Amino acid sequence: MPGAQFGPRQVEAADVNRGRVEAHYTKVLRRLLGAHALAEKLTAEGYRRTAATISDPEIRRIAHKNLAEEQRHAALVYGLLAQLGVSEESADRASLVLRRAPSFEAARCFAEQAQGELGLLMGSISLDMTGLIMIGVNYRDSSYAPHARAADEILEEEADHDEFGTGALRAAVERVGADAVSAALRQWLPRAVNFFGPPGSGFTFDCLRYGLKQKDNDELAGLFLSVLERRLNQAGLEMPRLSKTYPHTII
Numbered sequence: 001m002p003g004a005q006f007g008p009r010q011v012e013a014a015d016v017n018r019g020r021v022e023a024h025y026t027k028v029l030r031r032l033l034g035a036h037a038l039a040e041k042l043t044a045e046g047y048r049r050t051a052a053t054i055s056d057p058e059i060r061r062i063a064h065k066n067l068a069e070e071q072r073h074a075a076l077v078y079g080l081l082a083q084l085g086v087s088e089e090s091a092d093r094a095s096l097v098l099r100r101a102p103s104f105e106a107a108r109c110f111a112e113q114a115q116g117e118l119g120l121l122m123g124s125i126s127l128d129m130t131g132l133i134m135i136g137v138n139y140r141d142s143s144y145a146p147h148a149r150a151a152d153e154i155l156e157e158e159a160d161h162d163e164f165g166t167g168a169l170r171a172a173v174e175r176v177g178a179d180a181v182s183a184a185l186r187q188w189l190p191r192a193v194n195f196f197g198p199p200g201s202g203f204t205f206d207c208l209r210y211g212l213k214q215k216d217n218d219e220l221a222g223l224f225l226s227v228l229e230r231r232l233n234q235a236g237l238e239m240p241r242l243s244k245t246y247p248h249t250i251i
């Protein structure tokens with residue numbers, strides 16, 4: 001954003017640890033990394049869950065591959081927290097309230113309830129496709145250089161997960177029919193959009209001000225919806241209608 005206090009990749013771990021940035025920057029950064037780490041961890045959990053319920057060997061193989069990659073992403077981001085003196089346990093403790101928020105419903109449901117190929121597909125749309133946008137737009141240009149470098153590493157694999165999701169969408173329509181996929185989408189789409197978080201929050205304002213995010217949550221959510229609508233239409237599906245304000249619901 002114009003007027004952000006730090007440009008992309010300007011701050012290193014040593015700057016934070018030696019107090020060369022203000023204490024509030026560190027606080028906001030820790031919270032943001034904690035949320036990112038938890039999202040990667042719950043996504044990995046979801047892939048583990050769904051992989052165990054999938055009979056098709058090729059899809060199961062991909063679920064296991066994605067599981068290993070999501071575990072690596074989680075380890076990478078928890079590693080960034082460790083560099084700042086925050087353990088995985090204390091990061092997760094600090095995210096306890098967030099875990100129950102509407103913005104984490106998709107990740108929670110994927111980790112705790114998703115089943116079978118349709119569950120895998122909904123997790124991929126709700127977490128990989130959205131994650132790819134968050135990481136590609138916001139974190140790759142983070143002022144915190146270690147987060148931006150982690151984003152570079154994660155992006156390539158997320159692009160793969162996203163491609164898998166697109167193919168899986170068409171396959172699911174052929175296999176279980178448009179009505180079943182539409183019903184699942186009506187359940188998952190609000191969760192997916194809410195994953196971007198509420199727009200205009202004080203926390204996001206701080207992230208934008210410090211250059212830890214580049215765009216507000218509603219802009220990213222809008223981008224996600226426009227890409228998804230095109231994909232759904234290509235697969236012969238209609239986009240469910242959503243309420244305008246966060247937390248979004250089906251109308």
Ligand SMILES: [Fe+2]
Nearest residue numbers: 040070073158
């Ligand atoms: Fe990931």
Ligand SMILES: [Fe+2]
Nearest residue numbers: 127128158161
């Ligand atoms: Fe992913």
